[in-house]
Amino acid sequence: MPGHEDGGLRVDFDLDDHQTTRLAEAAALVGDVPAAYPTTAVDRDAYARLADAGFVGRPLLGRGDHLMAALVVEELSHLAVVLPVAAGALVAPGLGIPGRSLFAVADAGALGLVRYAGQADAAIVIGTDGVDVAQLGPETTTDAETAYVYPIGAIEPDVHERVADADPCTARRLWRLGLAAELAGALGGAVEQVAAYLNEREQFGKPLGSLQALQHRVAEAFAAAEAARWFVRYAAWHHDDEEAVAAAALTASDRAHELCMDLHQLCGARGFTLDFGLYRWTLRLEALRQELGGPDAHARLVTAARWRGAAG
Amino acid sequence: MEFEWSDEEQSLRAELRAFLDEELPADWDLNTPGEDPSSVFTREMAGKLADRGWLTPHWPAEYGGRDASAWAFVIVAEELWAVGELRGSQYMNVSWIGPAIMAAGTEAQKQEHLGPIARGDVHWCQGFSEPGAGSDLASLQSAAARDGDHYVVNGEKIWTSYARQADYCFLLVRTDPTSQGARGISILLVPMDLPGITVEVVPTMLEIHVVHRITFRDVRVPVSCRLGDEHEGWGLIREALAYERVGAPRFARGAYVLDRLAEWASDQGLLDDPELAGRFGRARAACQAARILTYRVMDDRAKGRPNTPTPYVARVAIVRGERAVAELGMDLMGSEGLLRRSRADSHVRTAMIAGLGGGSYEVQLNLIARLCLGMKTGA
Numbered sequence: 001m002p003g004h005e006d007g008g009l010r011v012d013f014d015l016d017d018h019q020t021t022r023l024a025e026a027a028a029l030v031g032d033v034p035a036a037y038p039t040t041a042v043d044r045d046a047y048a049r050l051a052d053a054g055f056v057g058r059p060l061l062g063r064g065d066h067l068m069a070a071l072v073v074e075e076l077s078h079l080a081v082v083l084p085v086a087a088g089a090l091v092a093p094g095l096g097i098p099g100r101s102l103f104a105v106a107d108a109g110a111l112g113l114v115r116y117a118g119q120a121d122a123a124i125v126i127g128t129d130g131v132d133v134a135q136l137g138p139e140t141t142t143d144a145e146t147a148y149v150y151p152i153g154a155i156e157p158d159v160h161e162r163v164a165d166a167d168p169c170t171a172r173r174l175w176r177l178g179l180a181a182e183l184a185g186a187l188g189g190a191v192e193q194v195a196a197y198l199n200e201r202e203q204f205g206k207p208l209g210s211l212q213a214l215q216h217r218v219a220e221a222f223a224a225a226e227a228a229r230w231f232v233r234y235a236a237w238h239h240d241d242e243e244a245v246a247a248a249a250l251t252a253s254d255r256a257h258e259l260c261m262d263l264h265q266l267c268g269a270r271g272f273t274l275d276f277g278l279y280r281w282t283l284r285l286e287a288l289r290q291e292l293g294g295p296d297a298h299a300r301l302v303t304a305a306r307w308r309g310a311a312g
Numbered sequence: 313m314e315f316e317w318s319d320e321e322q323s324l325r326a327e328l329r330a331f332l333d334e335e336l337p338a339d340w341d342l343n344t345p346g347e348d349p350s351s352v353f354t355r356e357m358a359g360k361l362a363d364r365g366w367l368t369p370h371w372p373a374e375y376g377g378r379d380a381s382a383w384a385f386v387i388v389a390e391e392l393w394a395v396g397e398l399r400g401s402q403y404m405n406v407s408w409i410g411p412a413i414m415a416a417g418t419e420a421q422k423q424e425h426l427g428p429i430a431r432g433d434v435h436w437c438q439g440f441s442e443p444g445a446g447s448d449l450a451s452l453q454s455a456a457a458r459d460g461d462h463y464v465v466n467g468e469k470i471w472t473s474y475a476r477q478a479d480y481c482f483l484l485v486r487t488d489p490t491s492q493g494a495r496g497i498s499i500l501l502v503p504m505d506l507p508g509i510t511v512e513v514v515p516t517m518l519e520i521h522v523v524h525r526i527t528f529r530d531v532r533v534p535v536s537c538r539l540g541d542e543h544e545g546w547g548l549i550r551e552a553l554a555y556e557r558v559g560a561p562r563f564a565r566g567a568y569v570l571d572r573l574a575e576w577a578s579d580q581g582l583l584d585d586p587e588l589a590g591r592f593g594r595a596r597a598a599c600q601a602a603r604i605l606t607y608r609v610m611d612d613r614a615k616g617r618p619n620t621p622t623p624y625v626a627r628v629a630i631v632r633g634e635r636a637v638a639e640l641g642m643d644l645m646g647s648e649g650l651l652r653r654s655r656a657d658s659h660v661r662t663a664m665i666a667g668l669g670g671g672s673y674e675v676q677l678n679l680i681a682r683l684c685l686g687m688k689t690g691a
Contacts, residue, residue: 011314011315011316011317011383011607011610011611012313012314012315012611013313013607013608013611013612014313014611014615015313016313019313064314067313067314071313195685195686195687198687199685199686199687199688206688207687207688209681209685209686209687209688210687210688210689212678212681215677215678215681215685215687216674216677216678216681218681218685218687219628219676219677219678219680219681219684219685220628220677222625222680222684222685223625223628223629223677223680226605226625227601227604227605227625227629230601230604230605230608231597231600231601231604233313233315234315234604237313237314237315237316238315243596244600246593246597247593247596247597247600247601250593250594250597251597251598251601254594254597296586296590298593299589299590299591299592299593299594299597300586300589300590300593301593302592302593302594302596302597303574303583303589303590303592303593303596304589306574306592306593306596307571307574307578307583307592308578308583
C-alpha cells in the first residue's frame with residue numbers, strides 16, 4: 001500500500017485494491033464464527049493460517065503497514081473473531097519481536113487480569129523502563145472465569161527476556177491502536193446486527209426499524225461506530241502520533257458501555273440469546289473498554305499529548 | 313487508503329497562517345464565524361484572499377479558480393473559520409452556491425455569478441425555511457407563478473442569515489402549484505433589489521448571528537434566473553445542502569476555542585487536574601473525530617460522488633464536538649462565561665446553532681437511519 005510519490009493528493013478514504021484483497025483473504029482464513037461458541041479456547045489453527053499468510057508475525061516495514069494491520073484487526077473483530085491479532089499484527093511486529101506465537105499484552109504493573117493469559121504462548125510485558133517477553137505456560141498462568149468473550153487470567157512469569165531497543169511508550173501506543181481497532185470493529189458489528197434485526201422484526205404491525213424513536217438511537221450508535229472506525233484508520237496511518245492514537249482509542253471506547261446497554265435494549269429479550277449472538281460484540285466492548293486504563297486514561301493522554309507535550 | 317497532506321497542501325496552510333498573523337486585528341478571533349457578514353474589513357479580506365487565489369482555489373481556472381484540489385478549499389475553510397471567518401458570509405458562496413451554479417447554471421448565469429463570487433465582492437443569502445417549512449423543507453409553499461418570461465413570486469422566508477447584506481438570494485419556490493413535497497420545486501437566483509422584496513430582522517437571543525424574514529410580494533423574477541430545470545430543483549438543493557452541512561468547518565473553530573481554553577487552564581494550573589484533563593481530551597477528540605469524518609465527505613466530493621450519506625454522519629459528529637467544547641468552556645469559566653462575548657458565551661450560542669443550521673440534528677439521524685441502515689421512513 002505505497003503512498004503516491006508525486007506530491008499530489010494523499011488523503012484517500014477508499015480502500016485500495018491491495019487492502020481490499022488482503023481483508024477478504026483474512027476474513028476467508030478465519031471462516032465463519034458461530035453465534036454461540038466457547039469463549040475459553042482460541043482457534044490456534046486459524047491463528048496459524050493468519051501467520052502463514054503474513055497477517056500476524058510480519059514486520060511493519062512499509063508506509064501504510066500499520067494501517068493495513070489495523071484494518072485486519074478491525075475486520076476480524078467485526079467478524080467476532082477471538083484471536084490476539086492486535087498483538088500479533090501490531091504490537092509484536094512494531095517492537096521488533098519476531099515469531100508467530102500467540103501473544104498476550106500486559107502492563108508490568110497489572111498482571112492480575114490479562115486478556116488471553118491462559119491461551120497465549122508468551123506475554124509482551126510493558127514496564128516503565130523497557131519491554132520484556134515472558135514465556136507462558138500452565139505453571140505461570142491462572143485462568144479466571146468471565147462471560148466477557150475473551151479468555152482472561154493472571155500471569156506470573158518467572159523468565160523475562162528484555163526486548164532490545166523497545167520503547168515502552170511505543171509499545172503502549174501500538175497496544176492502544178490495536179485496542180482501538182478491536183473496539184471499532186466490535187462497534188460496527190454490533191450496530192449492523194441490531195439495524196438488521198430492527199428492519200426485520202415486526203411489532204405493532206410494522207418493522208421496529210420504522211419507529212423514529214428507535215431509528216434515532218441506532219443512528220446515533222451508527223454515527224459513533226463510524227467516528228471510531230475512521231478515527232482508528234486515521235490514527236493507524238499516523239501511528240507515531242500519540243494524540244491521534246489516544247483520541248482514536250477514546251472515540252472508540254468512551255461510549256462503548258452506553259452502546260452495549262442501548263443496543264441490547266433495542267433488541268429486547270431476543271438480544272440476550274446465544275444464537276442471536278449480539279453478545280459477541282457487546283460483551284467484547286465492555287471487556288475492551290477496561291483495557292489500558294479505559295476512556296479516562298485515553299482522554300488524559302490526549303490532553304497530555306496535545307497541550308503538555310507529554311508522551312504515554 | 314491513506315491520510316497525508318501533500319507538500320503543496322502543507323505549504324498552503326503555512327502561507328495562510330502567515331497571512332492571518334499579519335492581517336488579523338487583535339481580538340478578531342473573539343468574533344463568532346459569520347458574525348460579521350459583510351463589513352468593510354471582511355470585504356477587504358475577501359478581496360485579498362481572492363487576489364492570492366485563496367477564495368476559490370478549487371474552482372476551474374475558467375471560473376476564477378486555480379484548478380487546485382478540493383483539499384485546498386478544505387484547508388482554507390479550516391484556517392479562516394477557526395479564527396472567526398474573514399470572508400464574512402462569503403464562505404457560503406464558495407462552499408456550495410458557486411458549485412451549484414457551476415453544476416446546473418446556464419452559461420449566462422455562470423458568467424454573471426461566478427466571477428463576482430471568485431473575486432469576493434458579492435453576498436448571498438439562502439431563501440430556504442418558511443414559517444411552515446423548517447425541518448420539513450420540502451413542504452415549502454412560496455409560490456412562483458409563470459407569467460410569460462417571468463415568474464411572479466409570493467411568499468415568506470424566515471430565519472434567513474445574511475439577508476440584509478445580500479445582493480442575491482438562492483431561493484427555493486414552488487413552481488408547480490399542484491405539487492406537494494419535493495416535486496414541483498424550482499430554484500431562482502434572485503437579485504435582492506427587485507421591487508416587492510422586504511427584509512426584516514427577527515430578534516433572537518443569539519446576537520452573534522442575525523436572522524431575517526424576507527417577504528416576497530408580486531416579485532417579478534426573469535425566467536432566466538431559474539437554476540436548473542423547472543420543478544426539478546429538489547435534487548440540486550439536496551446535493552447543495554449536503555455540502556452546506558459540512559461547508560463551515562465548525563470542528564476547526566471548536567478546536568481553536570479549545571486551544572485557547574487550554575492555554576488559560578494551563579496558566580491557572582488547572583490542566584493538571586485529572587478530571588479536567590479528561591474533559592479537555594474528550595472535547596479535543598470529539599472535534600478531531602468531526603474533522604476526520606468531514607474529510608471523508610470531502611474525499612467523496614473530490615472524487616465527484618453525489619448523494620452519499622457521509623455528510624449526515626459528519627454533521628452529527630460536528631454537533632457533538634461543538635457541544636463538548638461549549639459545555640467545557642462554560643464550566644471552566646464559571647460565572648465569567650456569562651459575560652457577553654466571553655469565549656464561553658459565543659461558543660455556547662454557536663453550538664446551539666450547530667444543531668439546527670443546515671438541517672436539524674434529528675434530520676441527520678433520520679437520513680442516517682434511512683440511507684445507511686436501510687430503515688423505512690420513521691413513524
